Amino acid sequence: MPDNNNILTLIDPANGHFLFRWFTFDYNSQFNYLRRNNYYSVIWVKQGAGKLRSDFSEHDFKDNDLLAFTPYQPFMLTESKPLSGVCIEFHPDFFCIHKHDKEISCSGVLFNNIYSPPFVNIDSNTAVILDLLLGQIKAEMENEAMAQYEILISYLKIFLITASRLKAAQQELHSQETDTKVSILQNLKESIELNFKTKHSPSEYADMLNISAKALARITKTHFNKTISNLIAERIVIEAKRELYLTNRPIKEIAYSLGYEDEYYFSRFFKTNADVSPQMYRDKVGFAKAVVNGKLMIN
Template sequence: MTDIKDALTLIDPANGHFLFRWFTFDDNSHFNYLRRNNYYSVIWLKQGAGKLRADFSEYEFAANDLLAFTPYQPFMLTESQPVSGVCIEFHPDFFCIHKHDKEVSCSGVLFNNIYHPPFVKIDTSTAITLDMLLGQIKAEMQNEAMAQYEILISYLKIFLITASRLKAQQQELESQDTDTKNFILQNLKESIELNFKTKHSASDYADMLNISAKALARITKTHFNKTVSNLIAERIVIEAKRELYLTNRTIKEIAYRLGYEDEYYFSRFFKTNADVSPQMYRDTVGFAKAVVNGKIMVN
């Protein structure tokens, strides 16, 4: 790993595994190659500009963009102007957005949002709040006192909620345009959410929307910078990751629940799109465990 400036890292004393990290950066050396981390990454680019490559797409980024990536989501930054900022990284064993979705509601907004770029534009008032929270996180990381984990998780939750609220507001403003193209896109989103477990081809959705496959492809490529097949694949992988983490279902059972009768075909599909096998994802990201009467129980 490239050296990072002023890194503060929390390690699980039981097994030596990484849990949480806070660091600042004043160049792009930590992000200028394709990353596929087995943990969440939240990167606040306070200065700089360039291109972000993430999943199937490429985006322009600028100063005060906050980028958010889930475990094994591929991303890479190429700078056109020197970048600097602050980053927090956390393993699902420390805090899992799926497990705590009712508390923070950031899955599908800040993270796992296949219909919008994986970043949010930070405004002046939000920047003040986030800076304060990052300062508190840094101070707590340097203070090995009682209930450190709980306090860090509380600060992290507020940070994620604040960023998610801002992104939701920005998305709401974008959706107020009610032209025909946006009507089709909204129907496409709803159709994918309702049918991604059973319908896996772009032509299925074109038929449902009563539009030609070519016309739908042009609209989605222009608006989302992705194909319909990309959107479907990303949505299936997000659900598969959620199942791998939150349940103890076998990979065969998960494959069947997602519309794949052939477990091995599903595993190849998952590895192609996540660059890791389902079993390796479960082994390295882990899956949820609850403590009952002092014993670890699989959910």
């Protein structure tokens, strides 16, 4: 639980809503129950270890792991060694990774990576950089000045880019060390990316890869700690969330574009996997746009 002396929060003066938060923690009561926040969470566990429950899987985490979660992504930390570290949280109305993905390229790496655990281990060199950035963020929040939002967003971007680069490098090294099954897994990832909008059955992917459904299921579970159905569902939900946030397309239209002719079936699917209805997600996470003279304007 963060100490009140070690928590800084930025509030939107127009509506009183939370935008950005920085805090330190020295035990786990903040994260030891299932969380489904309507904002992004980046948790740097500087000391400690335990088990992370997130989405469809569980993972062990340790000292210097940086954990990253998107809005309504479920997560819970169970400690095996006492935890301490620092956390930053930000609402999509403050900074949305979907809107700024071309600038920071962290979606699919640090966030929304359905093929790897939602964390990266921070090495000593990167730790120095991230500590410096967190110090700058803290100082900026303590001393409000002109263009505060712009400065904070700049520091946040550098923080996310730095962590994403490290995770991408670690993933590349890991892929070079894995066995010959890596080609099957890579083909599966590429097939899901190309076909998730139209093909929702694991057997369809097994057929495309010319492998038995049982064999593909076994390899997928071993390497991703998830079933093929889990991977497909997560990818569909990620795309649906992106559409719900970035566009004003009707939910029925979004559902159809993702291969669901029945809007209500799609809404049940989304709520099962995101624990919130599509309309509630759009409302709570922040439908940060307005239609002016019939033209969609992104804030």
